[in-house]
Amino acid sequence: MDAPFRPGASTVFRQCAALPRPGWLNSPTIQGIMAYDHKQIEAEWQRRWKEQGTFRTGNDPARPKYYVLDMFPYPSGAGLHVGHPLGYIASDIVARYKRHCGFNVLHPMGYDSFGLPAEQYAIQTGQHPAKTTEENAARYRAQLDRIGFSFDWDREVRTSDPAFYKWTQWIFLQLFNSWYDPRADKARPIAELVARFERQGCQGQDADVLTGDTEEFIGPFTADEWKGFDERTKQMVLQRFRLAYLSEAWVNWCPALGTVLANDEVKDGVSERGGHPVERKRMPQWSLRITAYAQRLLDGLEGLDWPEALKETQRNWIGKSTGASVRFPVGDDFIEVFTTRPDTLFGVSFITLAPEHVLVAKFTTHDRRTEVEAYVKRATNRSERERQADVDRISGVFTGSYAKHPFTGADIPVWVGDYVLGGYGTGAVMAVPGGDQRDWRFAKHFGLPIIAVTEGADVGKEADERKDATICSEGFLKGLQVPQAITRAIEELEKIGAGEGKVNFRLRDATFGRQRYWGEPIPIYYKDDIPYPLPESELPLKLPEVDKFLPTETGEPPLARAKNWTYEGYPLETTTMPGWAGSSWYFLRYMDPKNEGRFASPEAIDYWGQVDLYIGGSEHSTGHLLYFRFWTKFLHDLGLLPFDEPAKKLVNQGMxxxxxxxxxxxxxxxxxxxxxxxxxxxxxxxxxxxxxxxxxxxxxxxxxxxxxxxxxxxxxxxxxxxxxxxxxxxxxxxxxxxxMSKSKYNVVNPDDIIAKYGADTLRLYEMFLGPLEQSKPWDTHGIEGTFRFLKKFWNLFHGPEDAFNVTDETPTKAELKTLHATLKKVTEDIPKMSFNTSVAQFMIAVNELHALRCNKRAVLEPLTIALAPFAPHIAEELWRRMGHAESISTAPWPQWEQRHLEEDSFTYPISFNGKMRLQLELPLTLDAKAMEAAVLANPEVQQRLEGKTPKKVVVVPKRIVNIVV
RNA sequence: GCCCGGGUGGUGGAAUGGUAGACACGAGGGACUUAAAAUCCCUUGGUCCGCAAGGGCCGUGCGGGUUCAAGUCCCGCCCCGGGCACCA
Structure with missing residues (x-):
């Protein structure tokens, strides 16, 4: 009260708002206003939140829940740069907003702490990866704490913690002990399959049982034969059905990393991490049968509120194609091919096998042997990258054998060519050079016959791949349109038993073993070379100590160096799980992180349910997010989860x-x-x-x-x-x-920004930069704008000498309008994740309230709550100064009211032929007719009409008036 | 090649079919100051006419179209980013 010119106290001031401020207002004493001390405020509130456990979350069935999850980080040695927290800030705003709205919010954080970099570092320095991981996590934690996130750290999880990976191993055992029943379309205990074999045997690869398509064919057997099998044979057969299985398979082997990689870890023939060359190699390998879930993973996308681009990427990756399986007899054997175009069957002029195809050796005639073997050897030794690099080079070799066309009985030469991939379909194609450009080029190169299959095709020049054409090749399909011909061809194939309609997926089973140290040990031991699951009571199977983190001299993985790496005298598995194992289910552990008897209690799972909002980078589209969905569906099949998709809504933050x-x-x-x-x-x-x-x-x-x-x-x-x-x-x-990268010297560290401007400024600025989903450059200079905004916001509450000064006066109409317009905008923007526009609205509000010299509690209090999710520290401090003892996070969200936004007049843009020419304020009580009259009566409008009568006048209330002349 | 995104001032970006460029940075001018910092005020898409007040024209990648009205809807192109790709 001692300051005569304190803001808001003088009507004179209000009128003068637009005028330059008198010089004395800028004198050093008045400059004392600038006392927003972010350092002190932020340290203080971070301390209080920690001490008081403000963001500790209980399982509270009485309150509605909301689960906001961030993709947890791999704690790398480099620490965080300003790009990392972008998604965390967004999720934190939503978490805090939902708390204000009365939800019990689960907002946890943890570390994806197994992985290659820590191990590479260990190899170089001899430091145990557990130690560097611990140090890096501590550093991350310190950096995250400084940004003021409302994580419940009591629920922290680390994938490398034995208490956590015990359950990763446990889920692995469930996968090992399950098979996929295509009739029920779900996973079931392997014991049920054993019972079934004992009862009725197996018809081989039929619709009742599902084997992985990377494995060899399983011959049929009867119930009696099954019972007669020895243990070894039984286990070998069961491997072909288990969802986690060991098989001899082609893998992506990366010599530089000394391990195998899953398909999503290989990009353009080199490893995603490090960019090392990748080879194809055949070796015994643990895999997960994700292919069993291909259709469900595809169908499940429909109901998800995920970015369309990401769903499309997953659809591409799953790669469903519909067509037919066709068998071409060769002597007393046959070649099975998959085709999406059975309508072109009468255009088949040869068959091509992939070099890896198991029947190549069998079909090679004596005189061709040397040449074929040389070709196969050459082709299979080429790395993926080499193979991809010269797609244009055509190579192949004739086996000397002929297959019989199922319809015409004609002899069809069988070739081997590396344009056919061993891993897709059956590894063999029926070549139709008239209808497929790849076949066409092969035929052209080797002088094989090219038959036209469609009307109007010029097969001398190129293949005709149109699907809206008419079939012209001789046979019963002649004259039919392609779609009808496809249906008809499948009918005929099924009639003569030469094939059937079939769906194929591009998705491969996921290789699950890594020849590395720093991962979850696979809980398997070997008796007579047969893999057996470790009993659950033995979990967690902890990582053993080793002398070096390198492979053994004989090329075995590092775990083979461990002493007594055995179970009851039997050797334990020496490969470890891949990086994505723990992240495939970690969201469940947050629900009940300390549970020792289960991965999470059913009560906790029922209460927290699906993740309501999941935020993370789009680089996980085909890796993590697919496994995450797969494991969720699997656990659902076992009756352990009431839902079969992990996250309802997902947002990819930009870079x-x-x-x-x-x-x-x-x-x-x-x-x-x-x-x-x-x-x-x-x-x-x-x-x-x-x-x-x-x-x-x-x-x-x-x-x-x-x-x-x-x-x-x-x-x-x-x-x-x-x-x-x-x-x-x-x-x-x-x-x-x-x-942003160390090597480009363009990394901006959030710690430096926080030291200078504070965490609230950093949070606001990251949100203000632009739409969350978009990639955008960081420009530190721009941060001044948000910093100034916070200082101005602070000044609304303070008079000279930083004296807190908020009055209980009744707010004016204009002040209430500003407040409610802001509440409306922010309340609507947060669910849309449109944070940049929210921040802009806060700036508008502060600019307006500043001009109005408003320091009224009735306006500033609700505004502070609305700002709290974005800038929590300053909001807490002002809230406390306004006399509240409780954290602002407990305050209910302020509701906006329409009545404060309504005006009795509107300034209409008056346009002529769509071009805005002048503005006219008109009362909102006027109807369209009265408005038209009022507008036309206006002298300026009259002047512009130059005496002419307008053709038409369009009046849109509260929007625009358009005069057509 | 196929499938998704996206092209708006010097910059980041804003706009339920209804005043294009909110908000912010930068820039220019001014106030205060011995000075600097900080703060505050004004101007700021381009261009033309005017001493000024003011006014005209052009403008959301390009070309068409629908509409009283298009950054927004439709058709055809161009460019940039991402995904898949010898996938039969």
Whole structure:
């Protein structure tokens, strides 16, 4: 009260708002207003939240639940950069918002702490991966804490913790002890399959049982034969049905990493991590039968609120195609092929087998043997990358055998060609050069006959792959349209027993064993080389100590180095699980993280249910997110989960890119030392190359980026920049947007931002940058805007000398309008995840309230609650200063009211032929007719009409008036 | 090649078919200051006419179309990003 000019107290002030402020207001004493001390406030509230357990979450069946989950991080040695928290900030806003709305919110965090980098580091330094993992996790935790997340850390999980991986191993055992029943379309205990074999045997590969399509054919056997099998044979047969199984299979072997990789871990023929070459190799291998779930994984996408692009990626990856299976007899054997175009059967002029095809050797005639064997050897030794690299080179060899066409009985030559993939379908194709470009090129290359299958095709030039054509090849399909011909061909195939309609998937079973140390041990032991599951009582099977984290001299995985790596004298499995094992079910453990008797109690699972909102990067589309769904469906089949999809809604946050500063650099050697001269970006000449400059020490001047001697000196402290000198007093640098990466010197550390501006500013700025889903560059300069906003917000509550000053006066209509417009916008934006527009609205509100000199509790209190999810520390502090003892997180969400937004007049844009020409304020009480009259009566409108009568006047109440002349 | 996204000022971006460019950065000008920082005020899509007040024209990747009205809807292209790809 001692300050006569405190904001909001003077009507004179309000009227003067638009005028320049008198100079004395800017005097140093009044400058004391600037006392928003983010450092002190944030440290204080982070301490309180921790001490008071503000965000500890109980299982409370009386309250509605909401489960917001982030994809947990792999704690790498590099720590977090500003891109990492983007999704966490978004999920934290939703979590906090939902708490205000009365939900019991589960918002946990943990670490995906098994993985390659810790092990690579261990190999180099001899440090145990558990130690580096622990250190890295602690560092992550400290960084995350500084951002002020409302995670319930009491529920933290780590996949490398034995108490956690005990249950990963337990789920593995359930997979091992299950088979997939295609009739019931679900997983069932393997014991039921055994009982069935004892009862009725097995018809081999039929519709009643499902085997993986990467395995060899299983011959039929009777119940009596089954009973007569020895233990070994029985177990070998059962392996072909288990959902976790050991088989001899083609795998992606990465020599550099010394391990096998799943398909999603290989990109363009090199490993996703590290970019090392990948070979195809045949070896015994643990796999998970995800293919059994292909159709359900595809169908399940329908009901999910996931990004369309991501669902499409999964659909592509699953790769369903519908067609027919056709058998071509060869002597007393046959070749089975899969085709999507059985309508082109009369155009088949040869058959091609993949080099890996099991029947190649059998069908090769004596005189062709040498040539075929040489070809097969050459083809299978080529790495995936080599194979993909020269797709254009055509190679193949004739086996010397002929197959019989099922309809015409004609002899069809059997070839081997590496354009046919061993891993897809049956590894054999019926070649129709007239209808398939790949077959066409092969035929052309080897001079094989090309038969036209469709009317209007010019097969001399290329194959005709149209699906809206008419069949013209001789036979009963002639004259039919393609779709009808497909149906008809399948009918005929089924009639003569030469084939049937079939669905094929591109999805492969997932290789599950890794020849590495730092992963979950697979709970299996071997008796007479037959794998047996470890009893549950033996779990967790803890990782043993080893002398080195390297393979043994004989090439066995690191676990083979462990002493006594046995169970009751029998050797234990030495491969470990892949990185994605723990992340396939971790969301369940958060529900009941300390449970020692189960992976989670049924009560906890029933209460928390599906994840309501899952946020993470789109790079997990075909890996994690597919396994995550697969395991959920499997546990559902066993009756352990009431739902069969893990996450209802999923959002992919975009990447925050870094801005690299490019300079032209010229290298020279002087006194045996290297020197680099930094040149302006337009420099040209010999020996000049581009180089990223360290971003931190670059200046912004007149919208351009510069480096001067001062910045260069600081940069020189970084070893990579030693020996750098500027060619002038300051050099302009060229900004380039790229992925944030240490090697590009464009990484921005959130700790630095927080130290300077505070966590609330960081949170607001990351949200303000643009739509969450979009990738966008980080520009530290822009952060000033959100920082200023928070200072202005703070100043609404404070008078001179930082004296807290909020009144209980009744707010004006204008103030209430600002408040309610903001509440409305923010309440509508949060569920849409449109946080950038929310922040913009808060800025508008503060600008308006500032101009109105509003410091009224009735306005500022609800506004503070609305801001709390975004900027929780400043909100807590102001809330406390407004006299509240409880955390603001307990305050109910303020509701907006329409009545405060309503006006009695509206300023209409008046347009002529769609072009806005003037504005006219009209009362909202007028109806369309009265409005038209009022508009036309306006002198300015009259003047523009120049006496003409308008053709038409369009009046849209509360929107626009358009006059057509 | 196929399938998804997406092209708006100097920059990040905003716009239920209804005033394009909210909000912010940057830039320019000004106030305060010995000065700087901080803060505050004004201007800021391009262009043309005008001393000014003001006004005209162009403008959301390109070309058409629907509509009183199109960044938004439809058709045809171009470019950028992502996914799949010798998948039969």
């Amino acid at each position: 925050i890119q870094g801005i690299s500063m490019m300079a032209k650099v010229q290298a020279s050697t002087k006194d045996g030392e290297e020197h680099y001269l930094v040149l302006p970006p337009d420099s040209k000449g010999e020996g000049i190359f581009e180089r990223n400059y360290l971003v931190d020490h670059v200046l912004l001047r007149e919208g351009k980026h510069w480096i001067n001697e001062d910045g260069a000196a600081k940069t020189r402290e970084v070893p990579a920049f030693r020996g750098f000198h500027l060619s002038g007093p300051s050099i302009e640098l060229k900004p380039v947007v790229e992925k």
